[in-house]
Amino acid sequence: MKLLSTTFVFALLFVFFPAKATNGLITLQSQQSAKATMNKFELLAKNKGLTIFARIDHAAGAKKVGQQLGYTEVIIFGNPQGGTPLMQCAQTMGIDLPLKALVWQDANAKVWLSYNNPSYLVKRHGAGQCAVATKLANVLAELAAQALQP
Helix, strand or coil: CHHHHHHHHHHHHHHHCCEEEECCEEEEEECCCHHHHHHHHHHHHHHCCCEEEEEEEHHHHHHHCCCCCCCEEEEEEECHHHHHHHHHHCHHHHHHCCEEEEEEECCCCCEEEEEECHHHHHHHCCCCCCCHHHHHHHHHHHHHHHHHCC
16 A cells, blocks of 8 residues: 555656656656745655754855855755665765755746655665665655645
8 A cells, every 4th residue: 555655646746747857866846936845845844753954045145145046945854764774775875964855946937846866875875775765765755746736
């Protein structure tokens, strides 16, 4: 039943939200504003018991140095219960942890949510079989699907 619901979530993501995937980076289109997408993602992550370490507003940083950048905000989040097993598979994974999600608005005013697929991180760090990566990938897909729902 759990596999069926996870498969259903992935199917919904790709049917209703155009997606791009490049080198393990999953990018999904949101039908909401960038701010609403990020706020909802943060709330859902907190509700799942994840710690929010920071939100970084790159557009505000650009403005401070006289540059312009569309909405570009990163949220850094995680939980030792998921991150520690990843690092036990390959300690170098610590460079990619805690997890991050990026919400950004492109030049055509489309809003996107991007995050690294944990399964790709396992490959990147040569960790072989790391069972927790699939579980984390499913959690992230579920968070993304819920955050993108209006």
